[in-house]
Amino acid sequence: MNLLRHGTLVALLLAAPLALTACDNKGPAERAGEKIDDAAEKAADKLEEARDKAGEAVDDLRDKADEAVEKAKEDNK
Numbered sequence: 001m002n003l004l005r006h007g008t009l010v011a012l013l014l015a016a017p018l019a020l021t022a023c024d025n026k027g028p029a030e031r032a033g034e035k036i037d038d039a040a041e042k043a044a045d046k047l048e049e050a051r052d053k054a055g056e057a058v059d060d061l062r063d064k065a066d067e068a069v070e071k072a073k074e075d076n077k
Helices: 002-024 028-075
Strands: none
Touching: none
16 A cells, blocks of 8 residues: 555655646647737837938928028018
8 A cells, every 4th residue: 555655656756856847838729819918018129210210301491491590581571
């Protein structure tokens, strides 16, 4: 009886790491979720970059408009 208990205990101790290793394997849902997260992060980066470029374009247009107004004021004097 003691030998059976020790054998069962040894088998459980050997099986535990294998079971825990299997828990680390990511299934299709986890991999898909990671891909979605990565895609969302890249999209956010691209949106931020586009926003920055648009802001720079608006600033340039504002500067050109201000220059045109100043030139028009000088021409009317």
